[in-house]
Amino acid sequence: MHEISIAQSIIEIVEAEARAANSTNVQTIKIRLGEFTTIVPEALEFAFEIARSETLAENARLEIEIVPMVVRCVTCGPVADPVRCVCLICPQCGLPLEIISGEELQVEYIEIESEVERA
């Protein structure tokens, strides 16, 4: 259950960005989360509810986009559905597969209310 640590890291990144943009009110946080990570979206949402209190993201909504796992073989090209069979060996030629996406854990953007809007 390291989603708490992950949620705290998200808050740190978001607070720094909000301060740099002179905002004290973060409304949306958009996360890109790969399928091939050890982070469970539901657990991250729950951890975020706890981590956001008394921060600039106190009122923020967490939007999580799940990035599918995509793999390819250097010789045979794309391979379908590697997660279900958890096999990173090319079914056609037996070479190791390359992971193209699915390992993301990224804050993509935040939506903030500016001080002018508040006033």
Next chain:
Amino acid sequence: MERVSVQTNVLQANQELAAENRRLFAAEGTLVINLMSAPGAGKTSLLEATIQGLRGRYQLAVIEGDLQTDLDAQRIRALGVRSHQITTGTVCHLDARMIARALAEFPVEGLDLLVVENVGNLICPASYDLGESLRVVICSLSEGPEKPKKYPVMFHKADVVLLNKTDLAEPSGSDLRELATNVREVNPKAAIFEVSCRTGTGLDHWLAWLRDAIASRGVAIAART
């Protein structure tokens, strides 16, 4: 409302600290192993066997990570090897900051090999780079053959996978070949060793590999820097 593009890796702060640790290890020429497994797979037993196999020839030290107690650090010290215990309290993994703090009071000067024994857990430690040169994962036969399929990220990121407790294959009903195949499927590139820390079977292959890794550590360290 204003949208601000961020595009920042959530673990960036950890990765920056890991890079600092890695620079420090590289400057000392120390090979650093991040040793990970489920609780009870045999991390400390492997360390004891490894220390006995390498002792005398190399300068070794161990950093132990556990939620509570310094029992593992005591086991290492009993073999005459310097060890430092990090107790994480409730945190289920070590991170680069904990290692940086440990290094402040546990210098690595002159070390050939530093092993960091992570908290027993096949999930969370996979996300946190500590600045290691090599990731070594242990899976014991008594855990059954399916752990690599259930925890693919951990096994995928390993440089070396040790299949421990081969002496228990028969009593636990686990098929060693099936386990090795499952590791290979999530990680076709890892070096795999079949060992029993209890009987000593297979340890000579692992120790020979590790001696080579220490001898050519400049290459391993450079690959990660």
